[in-house]
Amino acid sequence: MPNTEDFIGAVIADVARLLRTAFDRRVRTLGITRAQWLVLTRLHRHPGVSQSELADLMEVERASAGRMIDRLEANGWVERRAQNGDRRVKRVYLTPEAERVHRRIWRVAETTVNDALADLSAREGTQLRALLGRVKKNLLAVVGGAANGAVYAQPAPRRAHRHNGSVAP
Numbered sequence: 569m570p571n572t573e574d575f576i577g578a579v580i581a582d583v584a585r586l587l588r589t590a591f592d593r594r595v596r597t598l599g600i601t602r603a604q605w606l607v608l609t610r611l612h613r614h615p616g617v618s619q620s621e622l623a624d625l626m627e628v629e630r631a632s633a634g635r636m637i638d639r640l641e642a643n644g645w646v647e648r649r650a651q652n653g654d655r656r657v658k659r660v661y662l663t664p665e666a667e668r669v670h671r672r673i674w675r676v677a678e679t680t681v682n683d684a685l686a687d688l689s690a691r692e693g694t695q696l697r698a699l700l701g702r703v704k705k706n707l708l709a710v711v712g713g714a715a716n717g718a719v720y721a722q723p724a725p726r727r728a729h730r731h732n733g734s735v736a737p
Contacts, residue, residue: 587684594676598669604645605673607636608662611646612670616659618651645669 572578592602600608610625611617617625623633637660640646645666651657662670685693 583684587680590683591677591680594680595673598672598676600669600673603636604640607633607640608645608666608670608673611660611662612667615661616649618657618659619648622660640666 588602591605595605606626607622610622614621614625619633619637620630622637623630626633626636628636637646637648641648645663647661647663648658649661651659685696688696
C-alpha cells in the first residue's frame with residue numbers, strides 16, 4: 569500500500585486543515601469563532617446568496633446555516649433581504665459592521681498565509697498558486713462547474729499578498 573503522506577489529496581487536506589487551525593487560533597483573540605468567520609468570508613465573497621446556497625458553500629445542512637445566520641443577524645452582522653419577484657427566497661448580505669470585522673479577519677488571514685509560505689520564494693509562491701488554480705479548474709470540470717451552486721463557478725477577485733497573490737482561508 570502506498571504511503572498516504574505522499575498522496576496529494578492528503579497533503580492538500582492537511583495544509584487546508586492546518587491553515588484553518590492556525591487562523592482559528594489567531595482570530596479567537598478577536599472573539600470570532602470558526603463558524604462566524606466562515607459565514608463572514610463566504611458572504612463577503614458571495615454577497616446575496618440564499619440560505620441554501622450558503623449552506624452548500626459551508627458544507628452544512630440548511631438548518632445549521634439558518635441558525636448561524638440567525639445568530640449573526642442578532643449580532644447585527646448580516647441581514648436577510650427578500651428576493652425581487654419571490655419573497656419566499658431570502659438573500660443574505662453583510663452589514664457595514666460585518667464588513668469592518670471582515671477587514672480585521674482579512675489582515676489575520678494575510679499574516680497566516682504569509683507565515684505558511686514564509687520559506688517559498690516569490691516565484692515558488694506564484695507557481696504554487698497557478699498550479700493549485702489549475703487543479704481547482706480541473707475539479708470544477710469534474711463536478712460540473714456549478715454542480716454545488718453557481719457561486720462556486722465564479723470566484724471573487726483576489727488581492728495580492730506579499731509572497732504571491734495567495735488567498736487567505
